[in-house]
Amino acid sequence: MKIVKLILCVLFGLMFINAGLDKFFHYMQVPKMEGEILAVGMAMGTIKWLIPLVATIELLGGLLFAIPKTRALGAIVIFPVMVGIMLHNAIYMPEGLGIAGVLFVINLWMIFDNWNKYKPMVS
Template sequence: MKNKILFVICLLFGLMFINAGLNKFFNYMPMPDEMPEQAMNMFTAMMEITWLMPLLAIFEIIGGVLFILPRFRALGAVIITPIMFGILAHHFTLGMGLPIPLIMGAILVWVIIENKEKYLPMIK
């Protein structure tokens, strides 16, 4: 039962990252109307660096796909971890909706703990 729950949660988690990555290429989700000025300034600055958003999108898509597949979930977690830290830092500093990033961070930590034996060779 635990494996089924973990798979469904990882499927949703991975699909959210795949969706976010695809949105960076195709812009099919509109930006919220009420965004803090600091957030708009940050997004504008990130858009000035022309290679940054496509690179981030590629890593989100690859990480999301790997996160869904049980065999490669540990690798997907490694790829998504720095992105998730950036998301959490962004939401903490700007005070934007914290519950979803905190839940996503908890899912990521859960997957990392579940796959800790795969990370041990990197530490040794």
């Protein structure tokens, strides 16, 4: 089970590192967008600091998540981004809920798996 967790967490981290790097270097093809999803994308693009901030959080969170010693911090850092991904897919791209849901469950699993490390912050 330990090796499964390690593999899932490294893959999870790499996915977010890749997503963050793509926001800076634009090397992945962007699917054609229309209607409301295009308007949302255009609006997000007008806020000059938003995409670099999300990219930085994805890079940092993905790196922290992939390393076992820093995984608890990475799970908390990436959690708000995961909530945004889930909401975005639920509202605008329901076909993406499958993979987003799997990533969300992995993120929640790591949060609950490391709950004892967060207790001092909430007690």
